[in-house]
Amino acid sequence: MEMEQTVTYLVLIPLMPLVGALVIGLLHMFTCTTRPLSERLYGILGVTGPVIATILAVKTFFELKGMPEEGRYFSQKVFTWFNVGELDVAMGFLADPLSVLMLLFVTFIGTLIHFYSIGYMAGDENFGKFFAYLNLFLGSMLILVLADGPVVMFVGWEGVGLCSYLLISFYSKERDNVLAGNKAFIVNRIGDLGFILGMSLLFWAIGSGGFDYLSLRENASALAPGMGLAICLLLFVGATGKSAQIPLYVWLPDAMAGPTPVSALIHAATMVTAGVYMVARFSFLYVQAPLAGAVVAWVGILTALLAAIFGMFQKDIKKVLAYSTVSQLGYMFAGVGVAAYSAGIFHVFTHAFFKALLFLGAGSVICALHHQQDIWKMGGLKAKMPTTYWTMLIGCLALAGCPLLSGFFSKDEILYMALANGYPGVWLVGVLVAAMTAYYTFRMFFLVFHGSARDEEAYAHAKESPKVMTVPLVILAIGAVFAGYLNLPAIFGGHQQVTHWLAGSLVEHHPHASLGLELLAIAASIAAFAIGAFIAYRKFGQGAEEPEFQGFAKFAYNLFYVDQFYHAVIVRPYKAFGAAIQRTLEPYVTDGHVKLSSLLYQLIGQAFKVFQVGYVRIYAIYMVIGLSLMSLFLSQTLN
Amino acid sequence: MIAELLFSVFAVLAIIGGLGLVLARHPMNGAICLVMTMISLAGLYSLLSAKLIFVLQLIVYAGAIMSLILFIIMFLNIRKEDLPKEEWRWAYYLGGIVVIAPVGLLMTKAVKALPGSEASIMGNGFGGVKEVGVVLFREWLLPFEIVSILLLVSLVGAVVLAGKRRVEQ
Amino acid sequence: MIADYLILSIILFCIGILGVVSRRNVFTVFMSIELMLNAANLAFIAFSRLHESMDGHVLAMMVMAVAAAEAALALAVVILLHKHKSKLDTNMFSLLKG
Secondary structure: OOOOEEOOOOOHHHHHHHHHHHHHHHHHHHHOOOOOOOHHHHHHHHHHHHHHHHHHHHHHHHHHHOOOOOOOOEEEEEEEEEEEOOEEEEEEEEEOHHHHHHHHHHHHHHHHHHHHHHHHOOOOOOHHHHHHHHHHHHHHHHHHHHEOOHHHHHHHHHHHHHHHHHHHOOOOOOHHHHHHHHHHHHHHHHHHHHHHHHHHHHHHHHHHHOOOHHHHHHHHHHOOHHHHHHHHHHHHHHHHHHOOOOOOOOHHHHHHHOOHHHHHHHHHHOOOHHHHHHHHHOHHHHOOOHHHHHHHHHHHHHHHHHHHHHHOOOOEHHHHHHHHHHHHHHHHHHHHHOOOHHHHHHHHHHHHHHHHHHHHHHHHHHHHOOOOOEHHHOOOOOOOOHHHHHHHHHHHHHHHOOOOOHHHHHHHHHHHHHHHOOOHHHHHHHHHHHHHHHHHHHHHHHHHHOOOOOOHHHHHHOOOOOHHHHHHHHHHHHHHHHHHHHHOOHHHOOOOHHHHHHOOOOOOOOOOOOHHHHHHHHHHHHHHHHHHHHHHHHHHOOOOOOOOOOHHHHHHHOHHHHHHHHHHHHHHHHHHHHHHHHHHHHHHHHHHHHHHHHHHHHHHHHHHHOOOOOOHHHHHHHHHHHHHHHHHHHHHHOO | OHHHHHHHHHHHHHHHHHHHHHHOOOHHHHHHHHHHHHHHHHHHHHHOOOHHHHHHHHHHHHHHHHHHHHHHHHHHOOOHHHOOOOOOHHHHHHHHHHHHHHHHHHHHHHHHOOOOOOOOOOOOOOOOHHHHHHHHHHHOHHHHHHHHHHHHHHHHHHHHHHOOOOOOO | OHHHHHHHHHHHHHHHHHHHHHOOEHHHHHHHHHHHHHHHHHHHHHHHHHHOOOHHHHHHHHHHHHHHHHHHHHHHHHHHHHHHHOOOEHHHOOOOOO
8 A cells, every 4th residue: 555644633533532431420420429510510521522522523534635535544553452363453543534424423413412411411410420421422433433443443333332221221210211221232232243253254264464444455355255245244233233223123212211312322423323334334345245235235125114114103202213213224224235335324424414403303392391202292382492393394304305405315315326226126115115204204293393282281381492402403404404415416416525535435336327217216206205295294284183003003003013022032032041041050060169169168167177276375285296296307307 | 623513503403493483383483483593594604604694694584574573473463263273284294295305306416416515614805795795786786776676665565555544444 | 515505405495385385374384485585595605605706695685685575565465364354374365266
C-alpha cells in the first residue's frame, strides 16, 4: 500500500465518552447514598464527552476529505493488545469513508440524545448512573465503528451489548424490565457466538497475513468459496442478533422497557446499525459469496414483512416504533444483501435521523401524558403540542417514504438496486412492506395527534415539552428532511455523493439498468406510500374506537406467538436440561471433588487438634522433644 | 590446686542450688536455692578472671533481679494451699530426664572434642572494666544501644501491664 | 580445665529445661528460665577465657540486660495472672486449647 497517514487524536473519539462514563460513574457511586450531586453537574459532564467526540469526528471528516480519493484513510495503533502465534492484534483505530460516515451521525445523534436526556430524565434518582451508562454506550459504539480489525470491533460489539442490557433494565425495580434486559443480553449472546465463530474461521483461513480490515481485504481473494460462504453466514448470525433480524429479533420490541432516550439511541445511532455496518465492512467477503448475499437479502426482507405485520396491530406507541425499526433494518439488510452496500449504509444514515426524531417525539408525548404509552388512550394532541406535532409529522413522512423526504430516497435506492441486481422477489415484498409501513406509521400518527382526546384527564394536563427536548427534535427534523439529498440519484439531478464517498471502503458493482426500470421502482414506491397513507387516513383520520382483535389480527397482535414458541421449544427444554445436570452431574461429578477435599482437610485438622492441649508446659515439652530428636540425629553424625 | 578445689566447691553448690530450685515445692525455697546458684556462679566467674562480670553477677543478678523476684513472691503472699497440686511431678521429672539426656550428651560430646586448655587465673589486662568497656563501646556499640532501647520498652511495658487500670475504676 | 566449666554449664542448662517441662508453678518455671540464661552466661565466660578475648564478656552483659528486661515484664504478667485468677498454676491458662 501507499504511505499510511497517521493521526494521534483518533483514539480520543471513543475515549472521551468512556472517560466521561468513568468519571460520572465514580461520582455517582460515591455520592448517591450520602449526598447526591446536582443534575446540572451530571448533565454538563454527560454531554462534554459526546460534544468533544462530535467535534473530533467533524475534524476527521474534513481531513479525510482533503486527501486524494485512492488511499483515503488513516489509522492509529495505540498499543499492541496481544500477540499470540500468528495472531497479532493491536488496539488500533481506522478512519476511512465508511467509518467516518458512521462516526458523523453516531456522534451527532448521540450528542443530541444526550441533551434531550437532560430534560427527559429530570428528577430521576439515578440521573448520574443513567448518564454514565449513556456515555459508555456511545463510547462502545465508537470503538465498534472506528475499529481497524474484527477483534477490536468485537470489543465495541460486546460493549454495546452490555450497555443495552444495563439501560433496558434501567428501571430495575420492576421485574419485567429486568427480564427484558436479560432477554436482550441473552439473545445478543447467541448472535455473538456466530460472530466469534465467523471471526475464528476468518482468521484460520486468511488471518496469517494480518488481522485488520486492510490486510484481510487484500488477502480475501485467497479464500475458498465454501469457506467464504460459511464465514459470511456466521458473521450474519452475529448481525441478526445485534440488528434484530429473523430469528433473533425478539429482544428489540422488549427493549422498549428502557427509558425513551435509550430506545432512541439503540434504534437510531448505536447498536442495531452495528450489524448492517459489519456486513458492509466485510463487503469484500460478501461479494465473493453471492449465495450468502441472497440469504441476507431474503432474511432481511422477510424480517421487514413480519415486523410490518406486527407493527400494524400494536397499541403501545413505542412498540409500533420498535417494529418499524425492525422493519427498516430488514430493508437495510436487503440492501446489503443484494450487494448495494452504499444504499444499505445510506438507509442506516437517513434512518438514524428520522428514527431518533420519532423516538424523541414519542418520548415527548409520553412525558406530557405522564408515562402513558397506549395510543388508544391518546388523541387530539395536535393543539397541545405543536412543535412535537410538526416534527413528528416530518418523521412519519420520512419513515413512510413520502417523496422528497430522506426516507424515500434511501428506501427507493434499495428497492431499485434489488430490482436492478436481479432480485424481483425481494423488490415485490419490499414494495408491499413500504405500503404497510405507510399504513402503520400514519395509524399511530392519527391516533396520537388527531381526532378527539380519549383520556380527558391526561389530555387536560398535557403540555409542550421544555426547550432542551424540543430543540433536538427540530434539529433532527431538519436532518430527516434534507439527509436524503446527500445521495440524490442521477434521475433527480443528483450525483450520489454518499455512494461515491463510500466507494473507497466498499467493494461494489454498479449495474447499468434501463431508465424504465428506475421509473418503475420510483412509481411503485410512491404508489405504495400513497395507498398505505390513504387507508390509514380513511380508517383513523377522523378518530376511531379501539377494535376487538379477531382471527388474524389477534394472531398478529400476539406476534404470531413467536415468543411462546421460543419459550416452549428452546427455553423450557434448556432449563430442564440444566435442572437435570444440577440434580445428577453437579453434586457427584463436579462438586464431589471439592467437597471431598474440604472434608479431608477438616478431618486432618480434627486429628491434629489433639496436640493443641492449651498448656504452655506441654508446648515446651514438644519443643524439647524436637530438640532431643535432633540431638540424637546429630550425635550419630558427630564423631 | 586451690583453684581446682574452689571450682569443685562452687560447681557442687551451683548444681545443688539448681536441683533445689527444680525440686522445691514452694517458690520461696526455690528462689533461695537460685540465689545460691547465682553466687556460686559469681565465684566461678572470678576463677575465670572475669572481674567485671563477677561484680555484675553479684549486683545485678543476685542483687537486683533475684530480690525483685523474692519481693514479688512475698508481695503475692503465696500460701501452701495456693500452690498447684502437681500430683504427677515425679513422673514428669523422670520423663523430662529421659527426654533431655540426648541433648546433654550431644553437648558433652561436643565439649569433649575441644582442645584442652588451662584455666589459670590471669592478672591485669583481662576481664577488667577497661578491657570490657573498650570492646563494648568500639565493636558492640549498636547492639548496646539497641539493648538500652529494649530496657526502656520493657520498663514502659511493665508499667502498662502491672499499673493500675484507670478505665476500670 | 575449661571443659569442666562447660560441662557444668551443660548440667545447669539441662536442670533449667527440666524445671520448665516438669513444673506447673509459674515462679519456678520463670526461675528455671533464669537458670538457663545463667548457664549460657557461664559458657560465654568460659569460652572467652579459652580464646582470651573480651567478646564473651560483652555478650554476657547483654544477656544480663535482656534477663533484667524479661524479669520486669514476666513479673508484671505474673501479677496480672494472679489478679485475674488468684492462681499460680500454668495449667489454669489454656485458652489456646484446640
